Amino acid sequence: xxxxxxxxxxxxxxxxxxxxxxxxxxxxxxxxxxxxxxxxxxxxxxxxxxxxxxxxxxxxxxxxxxxxxxxxxxxxxxxxxxxxxxxxxxxxxxxxxxxxxxxxxxxxxxxxxxxxxxxxxxxxxxxxxxxxxxxxxxxxxxxxxxxxxxxxxxxxxxxxxxxxxxxxxxxxxxxxxxxxx
Amino acid sequence: xxxxxxxxxxxxxxxxxxxxxxxxxxxxxxxxxxxxxxxxxxxxxxxxxxxxxxxxxxxxxxxxxxxxxxxxxxxxxxxxxxxxxxxxxxxxxxxxxxxxxxxxxxxxxxxxxxxxxxxxxxxxxxxxxxxxxxxxxxxxxxxxxxxxxxxxxxxxxxxxxxxxxxxxxxxxxxxxxxxxxxxxxxxxxxxxxxxxxxxxxxxxxxxxxxxxxxxxxxxxxxxxxxxxxxxxxxxxxxxxxxxxxxxxxxxxxxxxxxxxxxxxxxxxxxxxxxxxxxxxxxxxxxxxxxxxxxxxxxxx
Amino acid sequence: xxxxxxxxxxxxxxxxxxxxxxxxxxxxxxxxxxxxxxxxxxxxxxxxxxxxxxxxxxxxxxxxxxxxxxxxxxxxxxxxxxxxxxxxxxxxxxxxxxxxxxxxxxxxxxxxxxxxxxxxxxxxxxxxxxxxxxxxxxxxxxxxxxxxxxxxxxxxxxxxxxxxxxxxxxxxxxxxxxxxxxxxxxxxxxxxxxxxxxxxxxxxxxxxxxxxxxxxxxxxxxxxxxxxxxxxxxxxxxxxxxxxxxxxxxxxxxxxxxxxxxxxxxxxxxxxxxxxxxxxxxxxxxxxxxxxxxxxxxxxxxxxxxxxxxxxxxxxxxxxxxxxxxxxxxxxxxxxxxxxxxxxxxxxxxxxxxxxxxxxxxxxxxxxxxxxxxxxxxxxxxxxxxxxxxxxxxxxxxxxxxxxxx
Ligand code: HEM
Ligand code: FES
Numbered sequence: 001x002x003x004x005x006x007x008x009x010x011x012x013x014x015x016x017x018x019x020x021x022x023x024x025x026x027x028x029x030x031x032x033x034x035x036x037x038x039x040x041x042x043x044x045x046x047x048x049x050x051x052x053x054x055x056x057x058x059x060x061x062x063x064x065x066x067x068x069x070x071x072x073x074x075x076x077x078x079x080x081x082x083x084x085x086x087x088x089x090x091x092x093x094x095x096x097x098x099x100x101x102x103x104x105x106x107x108x109x110x111x112x113x114x115x116x117x118x119x120x121x122x123x124x125x126x127x128x129x130x131x132x133x134x135x136x137x138x139x140x141x142x143x144x145x146x147x148x149x150x151x152x153x154x155x156x157x158x159x160x161x162x163x164x165x166x167x168x169x170x171x172x173x174x175x176x177x178x179x180x181x
Numbered sequence: 182x183x184x185x186x187x188x189x190x191x192x193x194x195x196x197x198x199x200x201x202x203x204x205x206x207x208x209x210x211x212x213x214x215x216x217x218x219x220x221x222x223x224x225x226x227x228x229x230x231x232x233x234x235x236x237x238x239x240x241x242x243x244x245x246x247x248x249x250x251x252x253x254x255x256x257x258x259x260x261x262x263x264x265x266x267x268x269x270x271x272x273x274x275x276x277x278x279x280x281x282x283x284x285x286x287x288x289x290x291x292x293x294x295x296x297x298x299x300x301x302x303x304x305x306x307x308x309x310x311x312x313x314x315x316x317x318x319x320x321x322x323x324x325x326x327x328x329x330x331x332x333x334x335x336x337x338x339x340x341x342x343x344x345x346x347x348x349x350x351x352x353x354x355x356x357x358x359x360x361x362x363x364x365x366x367x368x369x370x371x372x373x374x375x376x377x378x379x380x381x382x383x384x385x386x387x388x389x390x391x392x393x394x395x396x397x398x399x400x401x402x403x404x405x406x407x408x409x410x411x412x413x414x415x416x417x418x419x420x421x422x423x424x425x426x427x428x429x430x431x432x433x434x435x436x437x438x439x440x441x442x443x444x445x446x447x448x449x450x451x452x453x454x455x456x457x458x459x460x461x462x463x464x465x466x467x468x469x470x471x472x473x474x475x476x477x478x479x480x481x
Numbered sequence: 482x483x484x485x486x487x488x489x490x491x492x493x494x495x496x497x498x499x500x501x502x503x504x505x506x507x508x509x510x511x512x513x514x515x516x517x518x519x520x521x522x523x524x525x526x527x528x529x530x531x532x533x534x535x536x537x538x539x540x541x542x543x544x545x546x547x548x549x550x551x552x553x554x555x556x557x558x559x560x561x562x563x564x565x566x567x568x569x570x571x572x573x574x575x576x577x578x579x580x581x582x583x584x585x586x587x588x589x590x591x592x593x594x595x596x597x598x599x600x601x602x603x604x605x606x607x608x609x610x611x612x613x614x615x616x617x618x619x620x621x622x623x624x625x626x627x628x629x630x631x632x633x634x635x636x637x638x639x640x641x642x643x644x645x646x647x648x649x650x651x652x653x654x655x656x657x658x659x660x661x662x663x664x665x666x667x668x669x670x671x672x673x674x675x676x677x678x679x680x681x682x683x684x685x686x687x688x689x690x691x692x693x694x695x696x697x698x699x700x701x702x703x704x705x706x707x708x709x710x711x712x713x714x715x716x717x718x719x720x721x722x723x724x725x726x727x728x729x730x731x732x733x734x735x736x737x738x739x740x741x742x743x744x745x746x747x748x749x750x751x752x753x754x755x756x757x758x759x760x761x762x763x764x765x766x767x768x769x770x771x772x773x774x775x776x777x778x779x780x781x782x783x784x785x786x787x788x789x790x791x792x793x794x795x796x797x798x799x800x801x802x803x804x805x806x807x808x809x810x811x812x813x814x815x816x817x818x819x820x821x822x823x824x825x826x827x828x829x830x831x832x833x834x835x836x837x838x839x840x841x842x843x844x845x846x847x848x849x850x851x852x853x854x855x856x857x858x859x860x861x862x863x864x865x866x867x868x869x870x871x872x873x874x875x876x877x878x879x880x881x882x883x884x885x886x887x
Contacts, residue, residue, distance in 0.1 A: 012472040033568030034543050184521045201849035202784040210779050401768035447571035455756030466745030473738040
């Protein structure tokens with residue numbers, strides 16, 4: 001390679017290299033899209049709960065997007081007690097018909113274990129690292145950083161559609177009651 | 182230039198090779214059926230029909246069929262129908278839209294002969310060619326202005342052929358159901374499966390075998406094959422139990438469009454991405470050529 | 482004891498050199514790997530093959546993300562999930578399918594280039610033999626991959642090809658069952674061919690590519706005139722700056738720049754096929770799901786296996802099998818059956834020139850006949866071409882022995 005051509009050669013080499021890198025970016029984009037969840041997975045992300053089916057003070061575990069969902073219908077006594085002791089917690093409840101419900105993703109906000117419900121003490125204990133949540137699933141003992149997350153929901157008569165976003169859920173998000181899931 | 186000569190030789194051998202294993206081999210393997218562009222020339226032209234007279238005559242149809250555009254339901258559900266007739270009679274809303282008029286009229290007079298299938302469940306349903314033409318005129322008058330590819334498929338093919346990529350079975354769409362959270366059992370889905378099974382068994386008895394799922398038939402057979410097959414099944418598959426369904430041009434286009442949707446869904450993405458990739462390699466090649474030229478300077 | 486400079490900055494040039502000898506590596510493998518100047522674009526086919534293997538590897542990795550090696554799910558996982566649900570899944574599949582077909586076109590061009598210029602002799606025998614091993618490995622890779630979509634062609638090709646191992650009247654049926662892990666191609670069969678296709682054979686291919694490159698280093702590549710070059714002398718001239726006078730060029734960047742240009746042209750062709758003409762690489766029959774109770778009306782291998790399939794077909798079972806077995810390995814023997822003392826292009830080698838073109842055309846005729854239905858005139862032509870194939874191989878040592886030293 002004659003030395004006088006070196007400058008031009010480098011320039012063309014670099015132009016080619018840069019252009020190839022551009023194509024590489026395009027290929028990376030296609031690869032990224034291949035890793036995305038499938039449309040059918042996303043479309044299957046809705047669960048409809050019939051809220052009339054739940055009995056007071058009985059925890060039921062449902063499934064939404066593969067995750068456990070805690071549904072707990074609160075009794076009138078609990079509501080009264082909360083009004084006096086922890087009025088803020090009331091904001092975490094979802095009102096459908098006459099009932100007040102705790103509906104949340106049953107995965108600890110610390111590292112994702114499933115907390116267990118303790119009827120005697122009316123709270124949830126996460127056995128993994130000892131986190132505790134109260135009856136509305138608000139955190140009362142660390143390490144979890146916040147209460148259990150509430151899934152996006154929309155109230156539809158007596159039904160609750162998980163996965164859709166209704167005005168009540170939007171308000172909860174705006175008030176910082178829950179994080180987006 | 183010597184290199185171009187070599188390239189020419191390589192390209193010529195490659196093309197000959199390609200010609201031999203693709204176009205030539207296929208022309209020898211498959212018989213070619215010309216088709217007649219949906220003329221149904223074996224049938225005489227039908228007289229002009231009177232829709233008002235046709236409406237009265239068509240009252241008899243709902244003894245077996247539904248006409249959803251007129252809110253007339255079918256007397257039986259698909260599974261019961263199959264148990265009675267071997268197959269579920271179609272909803273007639275689209276009949277006037279996607280069926281060839283002349284075919285339709287002759288079909289009403291003599292279904293078994295016109296469909297060219299030995300046993301056809303439907304009995305002759307018109308007294309004269311004029312009556313038949315009137316009924317056809319009536320169905321043309323009530324048909325919707327627009328039909329979707331999927332509706333056309335359901336009407337023309339979907340009671341015999343499932344299309345699982347389109348979520349379609351012979352008895353309708355697969356419903357969304359939920360399994361019991363404690364046991365994982367989905368009774369509704371099992372129920373649907375059972376009904377579908379009953380239907381398919383009856384259909385297989387009626388047709389001699391279960392007509393194949395058409396999800397991806399568009400890639401397994403050529404478009405030309407499918408069009409000539411639908412126009413006249415006997416031309417491509419002599420002795421087949423599949424009836425001639427008498428689609429008109431619009432009906433055929435819609436059916437093919439549906440088969441493309443389910444069987445070749447990447448068609449649009451391909452034509453959107455293709456030109457960019459080719460353009461990229463064009464520019465790449467030009468840059469590579471310039472690079473090569475600058476590097477080889479002084480070598481000869 | 483090697484010398485390590487305490488003060489060298491980690492990952493600096495000196496630091497790396499002391500640990501990895503990067504300068505030496507670069508010299509030996511690229512900037513002072515000498516290539517004769519007198520070559521044409523056919524010498525770029527090796528790098529084109531490597532690039533195509535790269536495309537197959539990358540597209541294969543992404544197909545693997547949603548492919549299901551299960552007889553009930555495989556077909557739909559490919560034809561539905563990958564083709565319509567996975568983002569750009571269709572692109573990977575078309576690249577993979579077209580790549581698998583085109584790689585053989587390039588392999589054949591690469592092989593016949595070697596045969597034409599006599600690049601398998603006088604120190605280059607191992608290049609040829611390792612190349613043939615690559616051909617066998619690629620054939621196995623393509624066959625095993627063809628099983629995976631579990632369509633009608635997958636199933637029936639699996640049935641027919643594994644039955645070859647019964648050895649005709651030897652009736653080694655237990656060997657066939659052992660290969661399949663079942664009486665017929667079933668779940669066990671699909672799983673083991675999946676393993677072969679995505680792990681064992683690709684590993685072997687990568688190893689063989691390294692071997693193939695290794696066998697090139699000492700004899701160097703041949704050139705258009707078969708001239709024996711004194712590489713040390715020529716390299717010295719080049720390094721002195723007498724670039725024009727020297728008969729060699731360094732692989733990097735001089736030869737490489739030409740390779741990249743040829744690759745560019747090839748990629749235009751390749752992606753044209755991927756987007757606008759992929760049907761030839763994806764047989765329509767394989768879009769019918771596997772049905773163990775129904776053989777398709779026409780079954781034939783992919784085009785690149787047709788010539789050897791046609792060597793099998795016109796004979797009775799046993800003779801056919803022997804003929805087929807010989808056809809599979811006969812190209813390995815080329816360096817030893819060519820008795821001529823010359824390394825030169827076929828055009829300068831008398832009778833060998835005719836041998837070369839006759840072999841090429843005969844193999845193309847065999848390829849044509851292999852796909853046509855074995856009836857009437859096609860059978861006869863196929864039989865004659867198959868016999869001619871063996872006649873050519875028998876003639877090879879005789880005509881090359883007579884060749885005069887150039
Ligand atoms: C080395 C050269 C290779 C060749 C010649 C080859 C050949 C083939 C062929 C002929 C098919 C069937 C094509 C089709 O019908 O779509 C196929 C499918 C497949 N290959 Fe390969 N392949 C190669 C490498 C690889 C590698 C390295 C991987 C993964 C690491 C891979 C993964 C797959 C998968 C998952 C399929 C099934 C998907 C499909 O059929 O479209 N292949 N291959
Ligand atoms: S995961 Fe629940 S406390 Fe750590």
